[in-house]
Amino acid sequence: MSATPAAGSTTAHVLLGLLAAGPRHGYELKRAHDERLPRAKPLAYGQVYATLGRLQRDGLVTAVGQDQAGGPERTSYALTPAGRAQLDSWLERIETPAPYVTSTLLAKVAVALLVADADKARTYLVAQRRAHVERLRELTAVKTAPGADLGAVIAADFAIVHLDADLRWLQTTLERVANTHGEVRS
Amino acid sequence: MSATPAAGSTTAHVLLGLLAAGPRHGYELKRAHDERLPRAKPLAYGQVYATLGRLQRDGLVTAVGQDQAGGPERTSYALTPAGRAQLDSWLERIETPAPYVTSTLLAKVAVALLVADADKARTYLVAQRRAHVERLRELTAVKTAPGADLGAVIAADFAIVHLDADLRWLQTTLERVANTHGEVRS
DNA sequence: CGCAACTATTCATTGAATGAATAGTGGCTG
DNA sequence: CAGCCACTATTCATTCAATGAATAGTTGCG
Numbered sequence: 001m002s003a004t005p006a007a008g009s010t011t012a013h014v015l016l017g018l019l020a021a022g023p024r025h026g027y028e029l030k031r032a033h034d035e036r037l038p039r040a041k042p043l044a045y046g047q048v049y050a051t052l053g054r055l056q057r058d059g060l061v062t063a064v065g066q067d068q069a070g071g072p073e074r075t076s077y078a079l080t081p082a083g084r085a086q087l088d089s090w091l092e093r094i095e096t097p098a099p100y101v102t103s104t105l106l107a108k109v110a111v112a113l114l115v116a117d118a119d120k121a122r123t124y125l126v127a128q129r130r131a132h133v134e135r136l137r138e139l140t141a142v143k144t145a146p147g148a149d150l151g152a153v154i155a156a157d158f159a160i161v162h163l164d165a166d167l168r169w170l171q172t173t174l175e176r177v178a179n180t181h182g183e184v185r186s
Numbered sequence: 187m188s189a190t191p192a193a194g195s196t197t198a199h200v201l202l203g204l205l206a207a208g209p210r211h212g213y214e215l216k217r218a219h220d221e222r223l224p225r226a227k228p229l230a231y232g233q234v235y236a237t238l239g240r241l242q243r244d245g246l247v248t249a250v251g252q253d254q255a256g257g258p259e260r261t262s263y264a265l266t267p268a269g270r271a272q273l274d275s276w277l278e279r280i281e282t283p284a285p286y287v288t289s290t291l292l293a294k295v296a297v298a299l300l301v302a303d304a305d306k307a308r309t310y311l312v313a314q315r316r317a318h319v320e321r322l323r324e325l326t327a328v329k330t331a332p333g334a335d336l337g338a339v340i341a342a343d344f345a346i347v348h349l350d351a352d353l354r355w356l357q358t359t360l361e362r363v364a365n366t367h368g369e370v371r372s
Numbered sequence: 373c374g375c376a377a378c379t380a381t382t383c384a385t386t387g388a389a390t391g392a393a394t395a396g397t398g399g400c401t402g
Numbered sequence: 403c404a405g406c407c408a409c410t411a412t413t414c415a416t417t418c419a420a421t422g423a424a425t426a427g428t429t430g431c432g
Contacts, residue, residue: 009388010290017297027411037296041286044390049412074411091298091306094314095291097321097349100227104196105281106344110223110337111203112277120277128280135283150366151296158292158355163283165351169344176343180336195418213380230421235381260380
């Protein structure tokens with residue numbers, strides 16, 4: 001069924017996206033990624049080359065030119081038609097909101113309710129809330145700072161709404177836990 | 187600095203948490219995980235045994251009893267004092283809200299703004315919003331369904347607030363993109 | 373008896389992620 | 403001009419995460 005050989009990860013598709021503007025080599029891609037995708041975790045070099053290798057293997061990019069001019073030898077990569085098609089299809093495909101939730105925060109609270117008492121969970125929730133509020137303040141400052149381009153603002157927005165979501169969840173969870181005095185275990 | 191040998195992942199700590207109630211073997215742990223942590227992605231068996239192996243290697247659990255009674259041979263594992271300490275410290279440690287944002291949704295929109303025009307991004311955002319609204323409806327239904335225990339409700343809450351956060355972000359991003367007619371590229 | 377379903381674990385493989393190592397070039401400084 | 407540092411560019415070794423299939427024994431049942 002999958003005409004797509006691989007290139008499953010988000011990282012792979014982001015690299016394809018960066019290559020859409022023209023051929024680049026690994027080092028440039030790392031730089032481009034880190035500055036064009038604000039708030040994304042910086043890409044490790046090893047990751048870049050490993051991913052490029054898989055993309056090449058799958059025919060989504062090709063090596064083009066082993067330039068040597070001034071500096072170490074480097075290999076540039078370019079999108080193939082298949083790579084471009086893969087990128088377009090990824091961009092058009094809707095992300096079905098994940099059926100599963102994967103969050104350390106949620107896992108921790110769930111485990112706390114299993115192994116500890118509601119009191120401990122409450123203490124934790126309150127402390128966690130404080131940390132979130134603090135972080136939210138920082139982020140808001142970042143956003144209102146001058147010199148932010150569209151991408152940066154959008155990324156900051158994203159971080160903010162989710163931080164806010166965590167906060168609201170912490171609050172209602174706190175209330176829920178408060179209501180069930182003690183008898184938490186099934 | 188890290189007295190903690192390894193056991194970095196959330197999964198490892200969740201297993202420690204499940205073992206807090208007493209010794210279990212791999213198969214039981216997988217079952218327990220899947221039913222006690224609602225909305226979490228089901229754990230693959232391979233993952234369970236691999237993680238148990240690392241936990242044992244790091245002295246956080248010990249093998250206790252190679253029971254054979256009725257059924258295939260199985261090895262139960264129990265928390266060591268070090269494992270219990272590790273669990274407690276994990277539970278008490280506040281999750282500092284990640285400095286980075288890792289979300290396919292955000293990455294896709296960022297890439298779309300880089301490689302495509304604002305129009306395409308808008309089309310995508312609208313379609314994505316529709317999918318989210320749909321999913322939100324489903325989840326809300328799940329929560330109000332009868333027979334939900336505290337853990338299930340908390341997990342559903344979590345999913346809902348974040349879905350809602352995505353929706354609000356989609357909306358403001360849509361507006362931002364609409365305001366910048368075309369000239370998006372830096 | 374034979375077969376399906378369940379319990380329990382292992383294995384092989386791939387991808388993700390990190391950190392350190394390697395290597396060449398240019399420029400600056402003492 | 404020798405030595406050194408900073409920068410460009412890639413590779414390597416290693417570990418963890420994740421999936422899917424394989425293996426193997428047991429129980430129950432028709």
